[in-house]
Amino acid sequence: MARKKITMIGGGQIGGNLALLAAQKELGDVVIFDIPRAEGMVKGKALDLMQLRPHDGHDSNITGTSDWNDVKGTDVFIITAGIPRKPGMDREDLLGINLGIMKDVATNIKEQAPNAFVIVISNPLDAMVYAFYKVSGFPKNQVVGMAGALDSGRFRTFIAMETGYSVQDVTCMVLGGHGDTMVPVTRLATVGGVPVTDLISAERLKEIEDRTRVAGGEIVKLFGNGSAFYAPAQSAIEMAESFIRDKKRVIPCASLCEGEFDVNGYFIGVPTVIGASGVEKVLEFSLTDEEKAGLNKTLDAVKKTVAETEL
Ligand code: A3D
Numbered sequence: 272m273a274r275k276k277i278t279m280i281g282g283g284q285i286g287g288n289l290a291l292l293a294a295q296k297e298l299g300d301v302v303i304f305d306i307p308r309a310e311g312m313v314k315g316k317a318l319d320l321m322q323l324r325p326h327d328g329h330d331s332n333i334t335g336t337s338d339w340n341d342v343k344g345t346d347v348f349i350i351t352a353g354i355p356r357k358p359g360m361d362r363e364d365l366l367g368i369n370l371g372i373m374k375d376v377a378t379n380i381k382e383q384a385p386n387a388f389v390i391v392i393s394n395p396l397d398a399m400v401y402a403f404y405k406v407s408g409f410p411k412n413q414v415v416g417m418a419g420a421l422d423s424g425r426f427r428t429f430i431a432m433e434t435g436y437s438v439q440d441v442t443c444m445v446l447g448g449h450g451d452t453m454v455p456v457t458r459l460a461t462v463g464g465v466p467v468t469d470l471i472s473a474e475r476l477k478e479i480e481d482r483t484r485v486a487g488g489e490i491v492k493l494f495g496n497g498s499a500f501y502a503p504a505q506s507a508i509e510m511a512e513s514f515i516r517d518k519k520r521v522i523p524c525a526s527l528c529e530g531e532f533d534v535n536g537y538f539i540g541v542p543t544v545i546g547a548s549g550v551e552k553v554l555e556f557s558l559t560d561e562e563k564a565g566l567n568k569t570l571d572a573v574k575k576t577v578a579e580t581e582l
Pocket residue numbers: 280281282283284285286304305306309351352353354355356365369372375376392393394395396417418421449497498499500503
């Protein structure tokens with residue numbers, strides 16, 4: 272079987288790590304694309320990654336480019352093009368610059384690889400994935416945003432840190448937009464099937480939910496210049512792998528809802544089945560009144576940012 276082609280649009284902090292992880296997981300050959308000003312940087316990263324292979328024992332080819340022709344035939348794009356947050360900034364503050372970039376990227380991807388599966392990471396996520404969808408005109412199963420995977424991973428991490436039990440056995444989900452209004456669904460979180468509500472006090476759980484909502488900002492503050500990249504990269508690779516290997520993983524992703532959870536026409540974090548057809552299904556389930564109210568609040572925030580795209 273021919274190798275898949277995975278292209279990272281944006282070869283910065285997340286893009287470089289995406290390339291490393293995709294190669295290490297042998298998902299296919301990897302292209303790192305960036306603007307002409309960063310061509311040397313992505314060519315250098317690609318060469319460095321090629322030279323890591325003898326120690327790692329895999330044969331993926333990794334190349335760097337700023338030529339759109341080189342992305343032709345791509346099976347999966349992961350888009351991180353844009354600027355990240357600095358301390359004091361909301362994700363929404365990035366809209367002005369990143370929207371222009373996303374329009375350019377969507378137009379070029381449509382031209383070069385109209386059948387590809389596209390995972391968007393650039394912020395403000397829910398508006399950027401919407402912009403990609405609108406500008407590219409791709410069918411909804413080919414477009415998804417990475418946020419819930421990361422936010423849920425953060426929630427899982429904090430629960431594991433609190434209990435001292437393996438993070439591998441913590442399951443939970445975070446719904447809604449990728450902002451401070453996201454909705455950690457604590458009611459359904461478990462450690463090895465045991466409800467966390469039986470393991471952690473309500474007061475501490477509330478603090479863990481609050482920390483989850485601002486977990487990205489906590490790292491932005493520590494860095495002083497830029498945002499998280501290791502966990503965001505791994506989260507998106509999980510999604511790409513589920514597509515490439517048709518795993519049908521159920522991952523919270525920003526998927527286009529058309530009636531699910533009473534959301535219509537917006538990308539928002541919901542449990543999503545990812546398989547060979549891309550976004551195969553959104554798994555709907557009943558929410559409590561409090562969770563519904565939380566989802567409505569986060570939807571309002573998403574609508575506001577999407578309206579600013581004027582798309
Ligand atoms: P950074 O290291 O600055 O990399 C971004 C790269 O995009 C740079 O190399 C730019 O040169 C490149 N770029 C700019 N314009 C274009 C273009 N038109 N075409 C191709 N490449 C271009 O940032 P990063 O990797 O740390 O973050 C990338 C994005 O991801 C930012 O918008 C972050 O806010 C966002 N992010 C999202 C999450 C989510 O969970 C959704 C988490 C962390 C970061």
